[in-house]
Amino acid sequence: MTTKSILCVGVGVPRLPADWELIQAATPAEARRHYKAQPCAVGLLIVQETDRSEELHAFLLDHWDLHWIVVLPPAALDLPVWRQLVRDHCIDYHTAPADSERLRHALGHAFGMVALRHDASPPRARDDATLTGQSSAILRLRRQVVKVASASAPVLIWGESGSGKELAAQAVHAHSPRRKGPFVPINCGAIPASLIQSELFGHERGAFTGAARDKRGLIESAQGGSIFLDEIGDLPMELQANLLRFLQEKTIYRVGGTRSIAVDARVIAASHVNLAQAVQRGAFREDLYYRLNVLALDVPPLRERRDDLLPLAEHFFHAFASERAPRVRGFSSGAAQAIRDYDWPGNVRELINRVRRAMVMAEGRLIQPLDLGLGAAAASAPLQLDDARIRAERDAIDASLLRAGRNITLAARDLGVSRMTLYRLLAKHGIPASSRAGYTGGQSE
Numbered sequence: 001m002t003t004k005s006i007l008c009v010g011v012g013v014p015r016l017p018a019d020w021e022l023i024q025a026a027t028p029a030e031a032r033r034h035y036k037a038q039p040c041a042v043g044l045l046i047v048q049e050t051d052r053s054e055e056l057h058a059f060l061l062d063h064w065d066l067h068w069i070v071v072l073p074p075a076a077l078d079l080p081v082w083r084q085l086v087r088d089h090c091i092d093y094h095t096a097p098a099d100s101e102r103l104r105h106a107l108g109h110a111f112g113m114v115a116l117r118h119d120a121s122p123p124r125a126r127d128d129a130t131l132t133g134q135s136s137a138i139l140r141l142r143r144q145v146v147k148v149a150s151a152s153a154p155v156l157i158w159g160e161s162g163s164g165k166e167l168a169a170q171a172v173h174a175h176s177p178r179r180k181g182p183f184v185p186i187n188c189g190a191i192p193a194s195l196i197q198s199e200l201f202g203h204e205r206g207a208f209t210g211a212a213r214d215k216r217g218l219i220e221s222a223q224g225g226s227i228f229l230d231e232i233g234d235l236p237m238e239l240q241a242n243l244l245r246f247l248q249e250k251t252i253y254r255v256g257g258t259r260s261i262a263v264d265a266r267v268i269a270a271s272h273v274n275l276a277q278a279v280q281r282g283a284f285r286e287d288l289y290y291r292l293n294v295l296a297l298d299v300p301p302l303r304e305r306r307d308d309l310l311p312l313a314e315h316f317f318h319a320f321a322s323e324r325a326p327r328v329r330g331f332s333s334g335a336a337q338a339i340r341d342y343d344w345p346g347n348v349r350e351l352i353n354r355v356r357r358a359m360v361m362a363e364g365r366l367i368q369p370l371d372l373g374l375g376a377a378a379a380s381a382p383l384q385l386d387d388a389r390i391r392a393e394r395d396a397i398d399a400s401l402l403r404a405g406r407n408i409t410l411a412a413r414d415l416g417v418s419r420m421t422l423y424r425l426l427a428k429h430g431i432p433a434s435s436r437a438g439y440t441g442g443q444s445e
């Protein structure tokens with residue numbers, strides 16, 4: 001028989017079954033010490049008339065992972081602070097003097113909830129290069145990552161935006177013999193064309209106006225490690241030739257330099273566009289494509305690995321636990337269903353953004369589909385055409401920002417408008433441009 005441990009905070013614990021272990025603490029400070037020494041999953045809080053709600057609130061915030069049941073003096077329930085404490089932190093409340101039978105039932109129920117939570121595969125410790133998921137597609141990808149990691153040839157990763165290409169590249173690096181060396185990520189689509197050559201290959205002093213001293217490029221800084229070239233399809237043609245030379249000869253020339261510099265760095269490239277088609281269009285060098293496409297990894301979109309959806313949502317719920325509103329404990333079954341039903345065009349990045357937003361915005365203890373921005377919004381009254389247009393515009397902008405991880409350039413491209421137009425629309429709808437000011441953490445631009 002497993003011991004059922006309860007952290008009891010306060011005085012006057014009613015009689016409970018003998019096989020339940022009571023860890024008793026008269027004050028929150030004492031309870032903190034006990035919990036550190038012996039963590040448990042269920043808590044019983046017994047509030048006295050003289051207790052300070054702020055102290056208990058702070059304690060419960062730090063111990064949100066327990067299922068709390070509270071016993072309060074009847075008068076406390078008339079006071080907003082205590083009502084809020086119950087709503088934010090507890091799964092059940094009883095007025096003093098608590099009926100032992102009812103309390104025993106509630107605590108038993110809490111133990112049952114804990115057991116259910118454990119059944120639902122506990123989240124893994126956060127590890128930056130861990131591809132979370134249990135679908136057959138992600139299991140296959142993890143096996144492929146380990147295989148290609150031990151080779152030294154370039155790797156080409158294909159997958160839709162936000163599907164996890166960079167994470168797969170990190171995992172290749174982390175499993176490779178180069179793991180102690182640097183992992184240098186570069187987004188070829190984000191560096192202005194005028195700068196990309198010197199960013200990648202470095203420059204010598206005096207190579208161009210403003211080149212006051214020698215500068216190492218990003219490829220050189222990956223010496224002994226791996227260089228991750230994201231959006232390789234955006235690399236300008238002339239730099240594709242330089243990259244090909246580096247892949248063939250393992251040497252580079254800095255801009256304005258005449259000596260070749262040997263660099264030992266493994267190239268991992270990624271693209272969300274089909275590079276074979278780009279070759280046919282003449283937008284990507286065929287020889288570079290074949291040189292890169294030795295070991296190919298395919299990161300499937302989320303909609304093709306639905307078994308990963310809930311484990312990933314749970315994973316991010318725990319990974320971002322410090323940001324959540326105190327009362328929010330997890331996903332309702334409706335939210336889980338909505339997550340399973342949605343197609344996730346922005347892939348894992350969109351899932352992260354929606355979960356983070358819901359963790360902050362949810363009104364209740366469990367996240368509902370609407371907190372995730374999923375499910376049909378109840379249209380209570382018929383809309384005027386103008387209102388409908390405005391709402392549709394706002395929804396489209398919201399959805400694009402989510403898909404693009406709040407990257408303005410990507411969202412503008414997605415919507416088919418210029419960045420300036422998008423900024424104007426954001427102002428019109430009162431949508432914050434930066435993730436910090438907004439409702440979701442998002443990814444950096």
Ligand SMILES: Nc1ncnc2c1ncn2[C@@H]1O[C@H](COP(=O)(O)OP(=O)(O)OP(=O)(O)O)[C@@H](O)[C@H]1O
Pocket residue numbers: 130131132133159160161162163164165166167168230272312348349352
């Ligand atoms: N299987 C996964 N497990 C845990 N986190 C994941 C997984 N896949 C992706 N992520 C997370 O989702 C976010 C987007 O992933 P990533 O940046 O690797 O996507 P990407 O395909 O490189 O996107 P883009 O094409 O826009 O550069 C990151 O925060 C990443 O850590």
